[in-house]
Amino acid sequence: xxxxxxxxxxxxxxxxxxxxxxxxxxxxxxxxxxxxxxxxxxxxxxxxxxxxxxxxxxxxxxxxxxxxxxxxxxxxxxxxxxxxxxxxxxxxxxxxxxxxxxxxxxxxxxxxxxxxx
Numbered sequence: 001x002x003x004x005x006x007x008x009x010x011x012x013x014x015x016x017x018x019x020x021x022x023x024x025x026x027x028x029x030x031x032x033x034x035x036x037x038x039x040x041x042x043x044x045x046x047x048x049x050x051x052x053x054x055x056x057x058x059x060x061x062x063x064x065x066x067x068x069x070x071x072x073x074x075x076x077x078x079x080x081x082x083x084x085x086x087x088x089x090x091x092x093x094x095x096x097x098x099x100x101x102x103x104x105x106x107x108x109x110x111x112x113x114x115x116x117x
Contacts, residue, residue: 004051004111008104011043015097030080033093037077040097044070052107062107069096069103 001009015036022032044066052063073096079089 002111004048004055005108007043007047007051008108011040011048011104012101014039014043029090033090034077034080036097037073037080037093040100041070041074041077044100048104055107055111062103062110066100066103066107069100072096073100 018032018035018039021027022035027035049063049067049070052066053060055063073093076089076093076096080093
């Protein structure tokens, strides 16, 4: 298992733990989305994006797309801190996290293809 795969697996496991905790502890939707956004931003900015940026050129293209998406997610997270944040931001956070999951699967496929070569 590569370091990138381990970090992505860790991020996804943490998201699963957030989902479980939100159900068990009866969190409000806003709390869950905020936790997902915060954790995703920290994981990508701190560990995943630096690894992707160090990869081959096609991975840097994916890394750029992921970075833009993380920037958008950060804006959405900041919106949830406002007293009158738009309800739409909760759906948008969920969509951004889902898109990040898909993009990380693509990045891992490129990484596996390079290992096989």
